[in-house]
Ligand code: SR1
C-alpha cells in the first residue's frame with residue numbers, strides 16, 4: 001500500500017475509519033470490520049480496525065487540527081502526521097524490528113495507517129503495574145544508537161543530512177517542547193499545573209538564577225544543535241512493550257536536534273518510574289537506566305568505528321568528546337523533563353496516579369530535587385552509575 005487518494009480534511013468517525021480501511025488492500029472483500037477509538041495521548045485520534053473473523057487488524061492514526069489535551073483553542077499543524085510517518089519510515093531503515101510498519105498515509109486527512117501493535121502494552125502503563133520488560137533498555141539503547149548515528153553527519157553525506165534536516169523541519173511541534181519543557185516550568189506561567197503543596201519548591205525554581213541559566217543553555221542546545229533526526233518525544237508512553245518485543249511509536253515531534261535529547265527524555269521517564277518503586281522492583285528500573293546508556297554508547301561507538309565517514313573519526317579523543325557531550329546533554333535534558341513532568345502542563349501518570357497525597361507530594365519533591373541536581377551537576381557526573389547513585393541519594 002502507498003499513499004491513499006487525495007481527500008480534504010475531515011475528522012474520522014468509527015464508520016468513516018472502517019470505510020477507509022476497506023479501500024486499502026489489507027482486509028478480504030466483505031470482511032466484517034469493527035472500529036474502536038483507542039487514542040489516549042494528548043494530540044490525536046487512534047482507530048483500531050479489526051476483522052472480527054480473523055482478528056487481523058490495523059491502526060489508523062489521525063492528527064487533529066488542535067491539541068486534544070487543551071482543546072480547539074490550541075490549533076496545531078496537520079503536517080505532523082506526515083512528519084510522523086516519514087520519521088517512522090526513516091528510522092525503520094535502521095531498526096526495522098523496533099518501529100511499526102507504515103502501510104499508507106494521507107497528508108490531507110493527516111492519516112497514518114500502520115501495523116496493529118495491540119498485542120503489546122504501552123510501556124508506561126505496564127511499568128506502573130510493576131512489569132519488568134527485560135528487553136526494554138537493550139532495545140531502546142540500540143534504537144537510540146542506530147537511529148541517531150545513522151541520521152547524523154557521522155554517517156551521512158552533508159547534502160543528504162541537510163536535505164533531511166529541511167524535510168523534518170517541525171517548528172510548531174518544536175515550539176511545544178521549547179515552551180513546555182524548557183521555558184514555562186522555570187517561570188510563573190499559567191500553563192504550569194501543580195499541587196498547592198508544591199508551591200514553595202516551585203517558587204524556589206522560579207527564583208533560582210543558576211538553575212535558570214543552565215536551563216537556558218540546554219534550551220539553546222535544543223534550538224540550535226541539529227545533530228541527528230530525533231524521535232523528539234521519547235517518553236515511556238511512546239513505546240509499546242512486552243517481555244520479548246519493543247516498538248517505538250508516535251514520532252510526530254521528530255526533527256533535527258541534539259542527540260542527547262532522545263536519550264535524556266527516556267532516562268527521565270525511567271527515573272520518574274523508579275522513584276515510585278521499592279526493593280527489587282526498583283532495582284529493575286535502575287538497571288534499565290544504566291543499561292540504556294551503556295547499550296547506546298557501545299553501539300554508537302561500534303557504528304562510529306565501522307561505518308563513520310567523518311575525516312576526524314580516528315583522531316585521538318574525538319569520539320570520546322562526542323560521547324561526553326551527548327551524555328552531559330542527556331543528563332541535563334533529563335533534569336528538564338523531570339521538572340516539567342512534575343509542575344508543567346503535561347504530567348506523567350507514574351506520579352499523578354499515586355492516590356495518597358502525602359506520598360505523592362513527597363515523591364514529587366524528590367523528583368524536582370533530582371531534576372535540579374541533574375541540570376546543575378551534568379558536567380560533573382562521571383558516569384551513568386553516578387547518575388543512578390544521585391537518584392538513590394535523593395530518595396534517602
Ligand atoms: C500539548 S502536548 C503535551 C505533551 O504531550 C506530548 O506527548 C509531548 O510530550 C508534549 O510536551
Ligand code: MG
Pocket residue numbers: 041042233238250
Ligand atoms: Mg505522543
